[in-house]
Amino acid sequence: MDPLQARTRFKELRETKGPVGAAELDAVWAGLDTVRPEEILGAWRGGEFDTGHPLNGELAKAGWYGKTFTAVHDAKPLICRGPEGELYSDRELGKGEASLWTVEFRGESTATMVYDGRPVLDHFKRVDDSTLMGVMNGKGIPADGPFYYFFLERVPGSPDGDRHSGPDA
Incomplete structure (x- = not known):
């Protein structure tokens, strides 16, 4: 699958109501381009693909909103929404925060978030x-x-490299 086909199929799978097969997601993954850590700095809103994984639905229960990459050594993997609607980094759930590295996965080097705890x-x-x-x-x-x-969408107003401390709601 070439990158254009992978992007098209990704969008179709993202709109799917109900389960999505992991094999289909793997095929899409294989067709997409890698990315460098510096290219993904900013605030991101998250969502998941329902593959039947044990984690499916669990992050939503915790109020997961997305991730914020302030700098390569300052990544917040679990930006959650609190009871008053405020956004915060759930360090307890994540056992700390994270950093961004370039790591090989499935034979390709791509941006990878490494959790601290x-x-x-x-x-x-x-x-x-x-x-x-x-x-x-x-x-x-x-x-x-x-x-x-899962997937991440850049929060509007958070262009690549925007170094604010948290996502805007």
């Missing part, structure tokens, strides 16, 4: 200038998964 890696690929596809991987997960698949 959990053996978890979130790998990213570019769908377009305002959308990323993510695959969560970590210690104890076999090479063929199951993986948690």
Whole structure:
């Protein structure tokens, strides 16, 4: 699948109501372009693909909003919405925060968020200038998964490299 086909299929799968097959998401992932950590700085709103992964629906219960990459060594993986609607970095749930590195995953080097307090890696690929596809991987997960698949959309007003301290609602 070439990058144009992968972007088109990503958008179709994202609009799917109900379960999405991991194999289809893997095919899309393989067709997308890698991205460098410096290219994804800013605030991002998140969503997930329902693949039947045990994590599906759990982040929503925690009020997960998205991620903020202030700098390569200042990443906030769990931006959540509090009871008053405020956005905050849930350091307790994440056991700290994270940083961005270039890490090889499935034979390609791409931007990856490395959690400070959990053996978890979130790998990213570019769908377009305002959308990323993510695959969560970590210690104890076999090479063929199951993986948690998600996406991020750049928060309006957060152009690449915007160095504000948190996302705007």
